[in-house]
Amino acid sequence: MIRNLENLIIKIGDVDRRVIFVLIGLAVLIPLLTPVSLPIRETPTTVKFYEGIEEIPKGSKVLVSFDYGPSTRPEIHPMNVAVLRHMLRNEHKVYISCLWPDGIYMALDALEDISDEFSLKEYEDYVLLGYRPGAEAVIKGLASDLRKVYTVDANGKFIDDIEMMNNVKNLNDFAYIYSGSAGYPGTFEWVKYGGDPTGVRMSSGTTSVQVNEVIPYVRSGQLIGLLAGMPGAAEYEKLVESPGIAIKGMAAQSFAHIVIVVFIIFGNIAFFLKQKKERKYSK
Amino acid sequence: MFVLTLSVIFIMLYEIRLTKFTDKLPFLRSIPGLKAIEEAVGRSTEMGKPILFVPGIMDMNEVETVAGVVVLGHVANMTAKYETELDVPVARAIVMQAARQVSKEAYLTQGRPELYNEDMVHYITDDQFAYAAAVNGIMQRDEPAACLYMGKFFAESLLFAETGNSIGAIQIAGTGSQTQIPFFVTACDYTLMGEEFFAASAYLSQEADLIAGITAQDLIKVILVIVILFGTVSRALFDLGLVSFDFITLIGI
Amino acid sequence: MILKRYIPIAIVAIFGSLTLSAWFIDNETIETFANDDATQFFDIIAAFAVFLGALNLLKLQFIKFIKKQKGWQYSAISILSFFFAFIIGFFIRGAYFVDDKVFFTQEAALESIIILDVSKEQQEEPYKVQENSFKNLSDAKDFAIKQNLITPVDWGAHVQKNGSLFQWMFKYIFSPLSATMFALLAFFVASASFRAFRARNFEASLLLLAGIIIMIGRVPAGGLISSWMVMYLIVLVSGLYIHYLKKKNNVTIIFTLAGFILVTIAGMITGWPIDKPSIFYLPLLQEWIYLVPNAAGSTAILMGIGLGIVVTSLRYIFGLEKSYLGE
Secondary structure: OHHHHHHHHHHHHOOOHHHHHHHHHHHHHHHHHOOOOOOOOOOHHHHHHHHHHHOOOOOOEEEEEEEOOHHHHHHHHHHHHHHHHHHHHOOOEEEEEEOOOOHHHHHHHHHHHHHHHHOOOEOOOEEEEEEOOOOHHHHHHHHHOHHHHOOEOOOOOEHHHOHHHOOOOOHHHOOEEEEEEOOOOOHHHHHHHHHHHHOOOEEEEEOHHHHHHHHHHHHHOOOOOEEEHHHHHHHHHHHOOOOOHHHHHHHHHHHHHHHHHHHHHHHHHHHHHHHHHHHHHHO | OHHHHHHHHHHHHHHHHHHHHOOOOOOOOOOHHHHHHHHHHHHHHHHOOOEEEEOOOOOOOOHHHHHHHHHHHHHHHHHHHHOOOEEEEEOOHHHHHHHHHHHHHHHHHOOOHHHOOHHHEEEOOOOHHHHHHHHHHHHHHHOOOEEEEEOOOOOHHHHHHHHHHHOOOEEEEEEOOOOOHHHHHHHOOEEEEOHHHHOHHHHHHOOHHHHHHHHHHHHHHHHHHHHHHHHHHHHHHHHOOOOOOOHHHHOOO | OHHHHHHHHHHHHHHHHHHHHOOOOOOHHHHHHHHHHHHHHHHHHHHHHHHHHHHHHHHHHHHHHHOOOOOHHHHHHHHHHHHHHHHHHHOOOOOEEEOOEEEOOHHHHHHHHOEEOOOHHHOOOOEEEOOEEEOOHHHHHHHHHHOOOOEEOOOOHHHOOOOOHHHHHHHHHHHHHHHHHHHHHHHHHHHHHHHHOOOOOHHHHHHHHHHHHHHHHOOHHHHOOOHHHHHHHHHHHHHHHHHHHHOOHHHHHHHHHHHHHHHHHHHHHHOOOOOOOHHHOHHHHHHHHHHHHHHHHHHHHHHHHHHHHHHHHHHHHOOOOOHHHOO
């Protein structure tokens, strides 16, 4: 019987990758269709991020940058929506920029998601500056003179005709900068050319993969906290008390991770059993 | 910052000058990934299948992309020599022009201009995942025997590496993208990590000036390590109250 | 020779030095050049270069399609998609406003305004626009247009406007396709991990262990695993290892039992807190791995990469590296 078990495990170790694909697919799909509630534990970086926004004086001007596209939407969009909610609840005036061409559509979707909740009025609660090409050149332009980069907003209205843009000359006129970033251009460029040179407080939400690279900036204080991927977004949704897609997605992510770990363990057991067999037969 | 930059420049120029006065080239350890490029080209030639070269998804303003195009030049030299088909799908039009230039020169240098075809290097799209989908499609349809990924990559790196693995190609990757190195290490046969990738040009050309640049880099790293160690010890002693001198505060960190 | 070799090297040297020195020289002209103009020069060149790329793409896809080469069906889709996006981006406004509503075409917008009233009183002039009645549909349309009841979105803003045809294409075609490609990563990560994470040696085992801790610790499910469960697991695995080393059942059983008893006693004394001892609580352990050894390793690699970029860039600026010219 043990031999049969060993042979079964060795077979699992050689399984076709399509079987793994199917199981991962089910591990993600089932929790999404039949929601499972799991406790969310806030990490220090998320708590620091939340507190950083709470410290902004009420009614301040804040810049929110949508630097991601549809591919990374599941990770970054929930955090950006939650950030907008938090900002608007604290009665801040939100100015939205986009360094990615796709970012403008993500911004429009995010605004649509919260429009009814806050009865949003464009040019009273927020200004959608829109997308400008140039990556770091845009940030450098914003740091020196906003009107060099934006002469009109996303609707084609002249910046000087927007009352909310009065007394907004450059990044120094903002109390806080937030970038929801999925790569280049994004967090690093905002830190290097935006937050650091101007001294404006800033933070960011990034994909899980980028957290590695961004953590040194959090430790040095250049970023006040960090939202790390979908888990970070779920933690933040919990802190701002508006559960959304991130919290719902955590069950799917949990099960998917567990399936991967189980396969890795079985794979290693199969590897050792195979080695044992080969040593036995070579004697 | 200015002093640091000047120091780096002077160390580099000093090393280059020093190399000129010695007969021997400075020692450069073997980099398995670069050695394997010739093996990969040979394998493709024997199997009669093309080589796929992906120079990253960013533009020529990234140093990694330029380094990737430099490696392409060396690979093109080999494919010209062995008459192997080369396929270079690119994600930026400027990279297309630069890669074409470099490939053409390589074929001319090898005396095989008739083998060079402009469409070897072809533009796909700027969009990250559309490019990934196209390259994956090329891999599935053309089944190259060797896949080389040299440049700046983001999330599509694992898509390339896994698809390459599924078609049984030998895969060599080189990137300075820190977040993608683990994916390449997991899925590729050889990976040039960070500095190894930037040293590729010096390694492949064996030119004294370029190798001297690598030596300068190593010297700067040694100096940095000494400064870090000294700073750490000095700070520890300062915090313990054993000394009144803090090196880290002195250098303004 | 001068055109192909020396001029490009000179251009790289001059502009490279200028951009580098802009960080240190407090001169507005140089700073403006380095911060704004240089990047914009590149963006303009890159934007025009896209035409070359697009023409190359079309040329190759057309050849494949016409000659019916392998995969020509995909080429047909590529060509159709290209022209679809091109036309709705450059030639079709795709966004007409009637109050707050957006319509893709002017016709659709007009249809929403013009009401057809077939009652006896309106038989003569059945088409109504607001309070005005018209005999012909074309008159009604002309009136609506003259009265600016329909506001077409400005060219340029039409690609960013909420509800426009371009946005529709982005939302319902491009976004799902991009998301699908990114979603493939989930499957590929699983198959790559399964294939590559083997405890072949000490370093690989360490990588495997760290990977498992982070994968489980990072998600809420990891928070449900108490540190005591992890301790029991460690005792079990250690027992197996002792058995592998000593190959004596007695030693294995005694060791494992002793371990279990010790852990149980410690748990009973402390009251089985889920997250203590914190070294065995996966979420806290993964945080430590992220913030300490991982950050240290990442920073070291980052420094190496940074140095590599600096030296490589200096090689280009000083003209030592000419491979990008083809030499």
